[in-house]
Amino acid sequence: MPSSLHTELCDRLGCTYPVVQTAMGWVADTNLTAATCNAGGFGFYAGATAPAGTVESEILAIKAKTDKPFGVNFHMFQPNAEEVIAMVIKHKVRAVSYGRGPDAKTIKRLKDAGVICMPTVGAVKHAVKAVELGADIITIQGGEGGGHTGSVPTSILLPQVLDSVKVPVVAAGGFFDGRGLAAALAFGAVGIAMGTRFLMTTDSPVPRSALDRYLATKDPTAIKVTTAVDGLPQRFVENDEIRRLEKMGGLSKLLLAAQSARNWGKEAGVGPVGMLKLGLKMLQAGDNSFAQMVMAPNLPVMVQRGVVKGDPDHGLLPGGQAASMIGKLESCEDLIARIVSEAETRIRAMSGLVNEAIPGASRVI
Numbered sequence: 001m002p003s004s005l006h007t008e009l010c011d012r013l014g015c016t017y018p019v020v021q022t023a024m025g026w027v028a029d030t031n032l033t034a035a036t037c038n039a040g041g042f043g044f045y046a047g048a049t050a051p052a053g054t055v056e057s058e059i060l061a062i063k064a065k066t067d068k069p070f071g072v073n074f075h076m077f078q079p080n081a082e083e084v085i086a087m088v089i090k091h092k093v094r095a096v097s098y099g100r101g102p103d104a105k106t107i108k109r110l111k112d113a114g115v116i117c118m119p120t121v122g123a124v125k126h127a128v129k130a131v132e133l134g135a136d137i138i139t140i141q142g143g144e145g146g147g148h149t150g151s152v153p154t155s156i157l158l159p160q161v162l163d164s165v166k167v168p169v170v171a172a173g174g175f176f177d178g179r180g181l182a183a184a185l186a187f188g189a190v191g192i193a194m195g196t197r198f199l200m201t202t203d204s205p206v207p208r209s210a211l212d213r214y215l216a217t218k219d220p221t222a223i224k225v226t227t228a229v230d231g232l233p234q235r236f237v238e239n240d241e242i243r244r245l246e247k248m249g250g251l252s253k254l255l256l257a258a259q260s261a262r263n264w265g266k267e268a269g270v271g272p273v274g275m276l277k278l279g280l281k282m283l284q285a286g287d288n289s290f291a292q293m294v295m296a297p298n299l300p301v302m303v304q305r306g307v308v309k310g311d312p313d314h315g316l317l318p319g320g321q322a323a324s325m326i327g328k329l330e331s332c333e334d335l336i337a338r339i340v341s342e343a344e345t346r347i348r349a350m351s352g353l354v355n356e357a358i359p360g361a362s363r364v365i
Ligand SMILES: Cc1cc2nc3c(=O)[nH]c(=O)nc-3n(C[C@H](O)[C@H](O)[C@H](O)COP(=O)(O)O)c2cc1C
Pocket: 022, 023, 024, 025, 027, 046, 048, 049, 073, 097, 098, 099, 120, 141, 144, 145, 146, 147, 148, 172, 173, 174, 175, 193, 194, 195, 196, 197, 199, 307, 317, 318, 319, 320, 321, 322
């Protein structure tokens, strides 16, 4: 039965409900992506952290688990960006998401192949620029969101961007239930996108030891933004490792970055020359400082210790403030069904309010 919450997003992405699972490095794997799509949502696979040479087999693995359309996330600074783009086009992936990244030529190449370009932005100027470059749909991420994040909250950024662009807008940052979905639709968004809420499901690959730490965090102010990891503002569940990084002096930071670069280079199969080239690419793009370029390798090493190895004390736990509102793990299927049902209840209640306040008025939703 078609959902009563069917929006333009469902038509464009080919999903039943206007609920997107965002890409999360090392977390949005083939299982989570397929589970989201099978539950009627739209999942993005975390292609930005896919090791070189694995992208095609990962896309095929998702196709083996679902016959529904899905998306792939990437960024232009990953060593195998071209591999992701080529595989997305070859396998007719429905959509790509990205942050800072592809130029107009790359976006045109994707669009010409029928791939929907759906960047995530944290500021209104980036939304305007992304549309100029060719974006089909914009996802806004308010500051309460997990991972790299801006400082404007969803309640401000969403109307700002809705007022500034003509393409459909999806709301992300702080969503975890049907009240949020109803609110985003009331603002004029075509759906919601959630990272943290999908990380905290039974379909997530994150080990139980780390999930328990997310579940135990009940204070939203304990999920903090810091620049201590890679120089860019990013939100994490506060733990001993974050406190240690925040206290570190300049020399210790440099030594840590050198050690992380060695570890990351070994894992990603990138030698010193390759790393230098990537660093220069980041600097040339203009929105990274030298310090950020040096610190960039810290992130993969420490985040994997948290969400892949499941060490909540010595690794990092990226997450949004929504984690503090999540009391239990659910499957993607139960989660999406509950969110849709809650949103429908709220929307019906809102329609009733208008009818009571203005006798004879027609329903607004
Ligand atoms: C563990 C984690 C990893 C993330 N990794 C990425 C990533 O690789 N690429 C990306 O574009 N966004 C990444 N994000 C941001 C999410 O895609 C999403 O925009 C954000 O989680 C939305 O806010 P929410 O957590 O409040 O739902 C990550 C977020 C988390 C929590």
